[in-house]
Amino acid sequence: MTTFLGKTDPEVQKILDLEAKRQKDGLEMIPSENYASPAVLEALGSIFTNKYAEGYPDKRYYGGNEYIDRLEKTAIERAKKLFGVPHANVQPYSGSPANFAVYFALLNPADVVMGHNLPDGGHLTHGWKVSVTGTYFKSVPYHVLPSGRIDFDEVEKLAKQHKPKLIWVGATAYPFEFEFEKFAKIADAVGAYLVADIAHVAGLVIAGAHKNPALYVDIITTTTHKTLRGPRGGMIMVTDKGLKKDPELAEKIDRAVFPGTQGGPHEHQIAALAVALKEDSSASFKKYGRQVVKNAKVLAKTLMANKLQLVGNGTENHMILMDLSKTYCPGAGYFAQYALEAAGITVNKNTVPAEPVSPFYPSGIRLGTPAITTRGMKEKEMVKIGNFIAQALKEIKPYRLPDDKNARIQFLKNFREEIYENKNLLEIKKEVEKLCKKFPVPGIK
Numbered sequence: 001m002t003t004f005l006g007k008t009d010p011e012v013q014k015i016l017d018l019e020a021k022r023q024k025d026g027l028e029m030i031p032s033e034n035y036a037s038p039a040v041l042e043a044l045g046s047i048f049t050n051k052y053a054e055g056y057p058d059k060r061y062y063g064g065n066e067y068i069d070r071l072e073k074t075a076i077e078r079a080k081k082l083f084g085v086p087h088a089n090v091q092p093y094s095g096s097p098a099n100f101a102v103y104f105a106l107l108n109p110a111d112v113v114m115g116h117n118l119p120d121g122g123h124l125t126h127g128w129k130v131s132v133t134g135t136y137f138k139s140v141p142y143h144v145l146p147s148g149r150i151d152f153d154e155v156e157k158l159a160k161q162h163k164p165k166l167i168w169v170g171a172t173a174y175p176f177e178f179e180f181e182k183f184a185k186i187a188d189a190v191g192a193y194l195v196a197d198i199a200h201v202a203g204l205v206i207a208g209a210h211k212n213p214a215l216y217v218d219i220i221t222t223t224t225h226k227t228l229r230g231p232r233g234g235m236i237m238v239t240d241k242g243l244k245k246d247p248e249l250a251e252k253i254d255r256a257v258f259p260g261t262q263g264g265p266h267e268h269q270i271a272a273l274a275v276a277l278k279e280d281s282s283a284s285f286k287k288y289g290r291q292v293v294k295n296a297k298v299l300a301k302t303l304m305a306n307k308l309q310l311v312g313n314g315t316e317n318h319m320i321l322m323d324l325s326k327t328y329c330p331g332a333g334y335f336a337q338y339a340l341e342a343a344g345i346t347v348n349k350n351t352v353p354a355e356p357v358s359p360f361y362p363s364g365i366r367l368g369t370p371a372i373t374t375r376g377m378k379e380k381e382m383v384k385i386g387n388f389i390a391q392a393l394k395e396i397k398p399y400r401l402p403d404d405k406n407a408r409i410q411f412l413k414n415f416r417e418e419i420y421e422n423k424n425l426l427e428i429k430k431e432v433e434k435l436c437k438k439f440p441v442p443g444i445k
């Protein structure tokens, strides 16, 4: 390689080349991942990284921000137009800092917050106990029914009982469309702020494949690197409904981001976000977002035809949650993640509703179609991939998680050594590589 990086730091260049090969040769099926376009990558690696710009456009603490102001205003206007909202803050470094800023804007320590329980598919920042959000605030989690869907009777009961100041709607492992209108009814009845965290489905919203929460909630937060296909980052948007409820909401959010929880914005990241938002407004992105959902549905059908059990018996979005506790054994998500990795398919182990083991050794896996759809894969490939997955999972049949916690460590070490040498999995890996060769990855030669 004759890049600057290759000359300056061959060690990092080598690692980069290896990671590029991994991303190209395998099936990236973690539902929160995607491939950013070459234009997004170029903006992300640009000289905008050199500039400090504490504050907001036309109100900066440093000089030299004429062009940075233009850049940030461009990103803001694009976000507002795409999501149909009157206010957008594009400075959050990522999804978690965006959510922390919402707490800082709306709540005092020990105020009550309600969110989707983490083992039921919720996110850490929605009040889980190990997060600052579950430590400094009184967290009242809501749960899902055995069907995997949110238990709205419980949400209503808990909201009436605990009178939360803030209710989150959004999740990280939930294969259904969010019912914003049901949450709005409950939040309005108890006077709570309603915040939609659409980190996972933002791209589906833009594509028109899922409904936009803007009509129902006060604030929307999102990551920018998942289905939106931008750089890693976060955004906070205030809706017309939010401004009607609290005319100072936009200022509260801006103050909570800077100086409340962050310092200088990452303008190179904001540049890349502006580019991604332009791409997201295209007709081809709308087609992409719809194809992501179509692909997930075909993949789900193929997996179920192979007698694999899915939470909700399918999917309404880009992700599939597979419950392996009965097909294989409780805790089998651990085995499945490594077996699939050995076959060149990247997924993540995940808890399932009423998880029988623990988040460390969960009984399910979570997989999704955003990244493989970006490569141009369609229904035909989903059938192929579904069959690869079902075939690969057969190799975990001999393994069972020991009950004894001390025995587990050695057992799992042996398992990992064996699984990476499993001949059937290595055969599938060759087939996966053959398939991947036909579908280039944007930004990787």
Ligand SMILES: Cc1ncc(COP(=O)(O)O)c(C=O)c1O
Pocket: 032, 094, 095, 096, 097, 099, 123, 125, 170, 171, 172, 197, 198, 199, 200, 223, 233
């Ligand atoms: C629903 C949801 N919110 C917030 C986040 C946090 O985003 P980040 O990892 O960028 O901090 C995630 C990430 O997985 C998520 O799924």
